[in-house]
Amino acid sequence: MPLPLFDRLRRRQEIIVVSGLPRSGTSMMTAMLAAGGVEVFSDAARAADADNPRGYFEHERVKRLREEDPGWLRAARGKAIKVVAPLLDALPPGHRYRVLFMRRDLGEVLASQRAMLVRRGTDPDKIDDATLETLYRRQLAALEGWLAAQRHIQVLDVDYARAIAEPAAEAARVADFLDRPLDREAMAAVADPGLYRQRRGGAR
Numbered sequence: 001m002p003l004p005l006f007d008r009l010r011r012r013q014e015i016i017v018v019s020g021l022p023r024s025g026t027s028m029m030t031a032m033l034a035a036g037g038v039e040v041f042s043d044a045a046r047a048a049d050a051d052n053p054r055g056y057f058e059h060e061r062v063k064r065l066r067e068e069d070p071g072w073l074r075a076a077r078g079k080a081i082k083v084v085a086p087l088l089d090a091l092p093p094g095h096r097y098r099v100l101f102m103r104r105d106l107g108e109v110l111a112s113q114r115a116m117l118v119r120r121g122t123d124p125d126k127i128d129d130a131t132l133e134t135l136y137r138r139q140l141a142a143l144e145g146w147l148a149a150q151r152h153i154q155v156l157d158v159d160y161a162r163a164i165a166e167p168a169a170e171a172a173r174v175a176d177f178l179d180r181p182l183d184r185e186a187m188a189a190v191a192d193p194g195l196y197r198q199r200r201g202g203a204r
Contacts, residue, residue: 015073015095016080016178018057019088020102021136023112025160026082029100030057032163032171032190033080036182041076054190057082065090086139089146097153098178104160106133167191 016038018030031054034040040057048055061072062083070092073081083091091097110129147155156177163170167188175182 010096011180012078013096014078015076015097017088017091017097017099018080018082018102019085019099020104021085021106021109021140023109024102024104025158025163026084026102027052027054027056028160028163028191029102029158029174030080030082031055032174032187033100033182035190036171036175036180036184036187038178038180038182039079041079041081062087085143088143091153093150093152095152099147099153099155100174100177101155101157102160103157106136108160109136164191164193 016033018026018033020026030040034057041059042057043059043061044055045060046056046058059081061068062081065083065087070090073092073095077095085101088099110132113132114129147153154177156174158170158174167190168184170191171182171184171187174187175184
């Protein structure tokens with residue numbers, strides 16, 4: 001049955017934003033969306049590697065949201081784009097957004113970041129974990145207050161651990177929130193427990 005014209009127009013105008021702290025599962029969620037049938041707005045400049053074997057799904061222009069004219073975001077309407085949490089408040093208000101915000105235990109986030117830095121030969125101790133955790137908590141608190149005041153933004157929190165443990169249920173939640181006829185089985189198949197390598201209680 002064809003979708004009503006209003007629904008088709010709304011979906012073409014909205015931008016799906018996948019956000020969260022670094023190493024919180026944003027790449028996995030973007031891969032789930034792609035598998036489900038959502039076009040991802042990415043320049044593919046950052047290749048897949050051991051840290052994200054399915055790819056990063058990033059677009060370099062996102063990093064310059066605060067410096068550049070954001071008119072290019074019009075090309076992301078109807079698609080999904082990754083925007084790291086500290087840049088969410090740089091999204092211009094001239095669009096409507098549905099944000100999938102990835103939540104992950106901060107201890108796991110920090111452990112995953114440390115493992116990634118070690119693999120890349122970078123010093124993981126430039127900032128100690130306690131300082132970084134405090135910074136992240138402040139960023140999240142400020143961001144939550146800002147998001148609550150934005151009438152043009154709808155937000156769904158997605159827990160990374162739950163998405164791994166119950167992928168079918170979380171894929172359904174995401175599809176319902178986006179109000180799109182997505183392939184939920186294909187989305188659920190992307191959530192690979194083998195990539196959940198830093199867990200609270202010990203890394204694998």
